[in-house]
Amino acid sequence: MFNFFHKKSAEKPLFPYTTEVHCHILPGIDDGSPDTEHSLPLLRQMSEWGIEKVIATPHVTEATFENTPQTVGDAYDRLCREPEFGELGIQLCYSAEYRMDDNFLAILQRNEVMPMPGNHLLIENSFLQPFWNIKELVFDLQLKGFSPILAHPERYAYYYDDKKIYQELHDQGCEFQVNLLSLAGYYNKRTKEVAEWLVSKQMVDYLGSDMHNSNHAQHIGRYLASKEFVRNMRNITPRNNTL
Template sequence: MFQRFFKPKKLKKPVDLSQLITDMHSHLLPGIDDGSPDLEISVGLIREMSLLGYRKLITTPHISSDIYPNTPQVINKSFELLKNRLEKEGLNITIEAAAEYMLDDGFEKILNRNELITFGQKYILIELPYFQEPPNMLEIFFELQIKGYRIMLAHPERYLFWYNNIEKYSDLKNRGIYFQLNMNSLTGQFSREAKKMAEKLIDAGMIDFLGSDLHNYNYLQLLKNSLYEPYLAKLMMQGEIKNHLL
């Protein structure tokens, strides 16, 4: 009742992100999605992430059949360009490339071709359409798990068709789905509802991974702002975040 009327105060000191070690959700490969448009911006953003304490970045360009039909070949080409540039710059940070897959009509084709790009212990980052739950979502999740994939659901707090339906989230957790929270959601960047849902998922102890979802310098500033959010500190204190295992 108290929290309904009194917002928690911002932290006086920022949360230390160095304890995460790894970020597994970003759009830093130049020129292949709605993230960084060129090498200069990619290098600048990665330098900033290093200053925030990250030692490893797993960058995850969009793959969707209609807007960003990226392939492993396209991703690898952009990744090699970025990796070579980082080596020339002397940046002491590890970078890997995976993908953020939209669960759309083309996803099953990619799955059937065995072209999924994973990271860590066979994790795959999946996002859902924002307007409705895909009717075949649970079937595809089950098929992925049968094949040994670990499903990491990107920013579950942003799917407003599940807003306030904590039972849905509980069901997914019981099915072995990992939840990756966007830190920027705690600032209200995406919507007030996404911020509230993020806080509810933290209260319920359901978050497994923290991601930056870094696209550009505006996202970077909001990421820095999120470090003063009390719910981020609460999540870190729960001791359940698994970024360091990737």
């Protein structure tokens, strides 16, 4: 089987990708890093894991984090201006994690989305309820030329009792990004089980750290050292490095 491990040495499997596609490391614009002093150690940790390219994906959520190309661009510039940032040798770009809500629909209408490379868009549901017509929205996004990636599908508890929605969305061409933190058991047992179920169904297209803070980094670090990590990664071929 294709060996996807990014190896620095024969005995030490490191990260399963070199392009991070989901993280909250831009300073001061969502519930992730509050300032550049917190962003830099997170980026340093990523660099030590072997990550070479980071696509920052701050929240764009109605009423809580109504980020715009301006707010995200300003935060990006602040981070890039830090002398220490240049020393990390990480390629940084930005997109967003779009909550499917009225704000997102308005952004689409105004043509103000910040897509990832390849016109991919990271979209998420609320944790309380799914977007009411997610299948139609996915279809509309595809019509507009975007390739939607559903962020952490394993975290939407209202999908657990009837999992056919996963297959339906995936068959529709909506790709899935699973959180390493979910596989690590960071959120709860059920989330971990559903993440592993998605692995077993070969529906994991991308992995992501969804890193907000140093606590997340520590949990991911511990997971990397586990046998479980090695076992799970045997069954995932993430496409992160194509972005």
